[in-house]
Amino acid sequence: MTLLTFRFAPSPNGELHLGHAYSALLNQQMAARAGGRLLLRIEDIDITRCTPEFEAGIVRDLKWLGLDWEEPVRRQSEHFDEYKAVLDRLIAEELVYPAFMSRGEIRAFIAETERRGRGWPRDPDGVPLYPPLDKALPMKERKRRIAENMPFAWRLDMKAAIASAPAALSWLEFTDETITTTRIVEATPQDWGDVIVARRDIPTSYHLAVVVDDALQGVSHVVRGQDLHSATGVQRLLQELLRFTPPRYFHHRLILGPDGRKLSKSLKDTGLAALRQAGLSPHDVRRLVGL
Numbered sequence: 001m002t003l004l005t006f007r008f009a010p011s012p013n014g015e016l017h018l019g020h021a022y023s024a025l026l027n028q029q030m031a032a033r034a035g036g037r038l039l040l041r042i043e044d045i046d047i048t049r050c051t052p053e054f055e056a057g058i059v060r061d062l063k064w065l066g067l068d069w070e071e072p073v074r075r076q077s078e079h080f081d082e083y084k085a086v087l088d089r090l091i092a093e094e095l096v097y098p099a100f101m102s103r104g105e106i107r108a109f110i111a112e113t114e115r116r117g118r119g120w121p122r123d124p125d126g127v128p129l130y131p132p133l134d135k136a137l138p139m140k141e142r143k144r145r146i147a148e149n150m151p152f153a154w155r156l157d158m159k160a161a162i163a164s165a166p167a168a169l170s171w172l173e174f175t176d177e178t179i180t181t182t183r184i185v186e187a188t189p190q191d192w193g194d195v196i197v198a199r200r201d202i203p204t205s206y207h208l209a210v211v212v213d214d215a216l217q218g219v220s221h222v223v224r225g226q227d228l229h230s231a232t233g234v235q236r237l238l239q240e241l242l243r244f245t246p247p248r249y250f251h252h253r254l255i256l257g258p259d260g261r262k263l264s265k266s267l268k269d270t271g272l273a274a275l276r277q278a279g280l281s282p283h284d285v286r287r288l289v290g291l
């Protein structure tokens with residue numbers, strides 16, 4: 001039997017709060033109950049917002065909570081070559097295209113469309129979908145712009161991707177944290193439009209790096225917050241296109257703030273470091289998150 005593998009994958013662009021504590025502790029508990037292993041992955045592709053100080057803080061907070069994980073820790077910023085190799089496969093298969101529009105150009109295009117009385121679709125996060133202009137550019141024009149060093153991101157041709165990977169339109173989700181039963185969840189990656197697969201400055205995006213790492217690390221069980229539920233459709237699609245074995249998923253409840261909203265990294269009073277300084281114990285944190 002293969003070893004079950006879980007992972008906790010924070011981004012070091014802020015301090016950990018109670019929501020992260022719940023996710024990390026739940027991963028640990030589920031891995032222990034299943035006799036599996038737990039990995040820690042530092043998702044720091046955003047080199048402008050992620051810092052070594054935040055990373056050190058995360059490790060300190062997790063150790064204080066009593067979490068332990070299998071070494072080595074995988075730091076995404078050290079693996080750009082691996083993402084680039086996978087991106088090159090998608091480029092060769094013409095499943096991605098160079099997207100040149102700046103944020104301002106996208107905004108102007110949508111404002112103009114809406115001014116003419118036509119609505120413009122938004123993704124599940126409320127962000128307008130990428131306009132179809134660049135996808136329609138003739139190859140000659142694409143080449144000319146690239147030769148002129150115009151900055152561009154690589155975007156997934158969602159329509160072509162779905163057409164070439166129809167099996168990707170569902171994933172297996174555990175019905176509860178005992179991971180005994182799964183159900184099939186219908187995936188609707190098209191809700192996200194032509195998502196970014198590689199940003200202008202780096203050869204990857206959040207989705208691509210997660211999918212590559214989960215596959216390379218042999219992750220069998222992804223346990224993460226409900227806020228990533230609909231992003232799973234995009235990740236399933238990438239797994240299918242890249243012929244990776246998909247993990248199974250459990251999207252857990254979110255820890256909400258006193259205002260009933262999702263905790264954010266700027267909510268200082270729910271930060272683990274602040275709670276520790278206020279005299280709370282790891283046991284108190286478990287109780288606060290209902291574990």
Ligand code: GLU
Pocket residue numbers: 009010011043210223224228
């Ligand atoms: N790095 C992501 C975050 O901190 C989590 C990604 C994942 O669990 O798939 O929200």
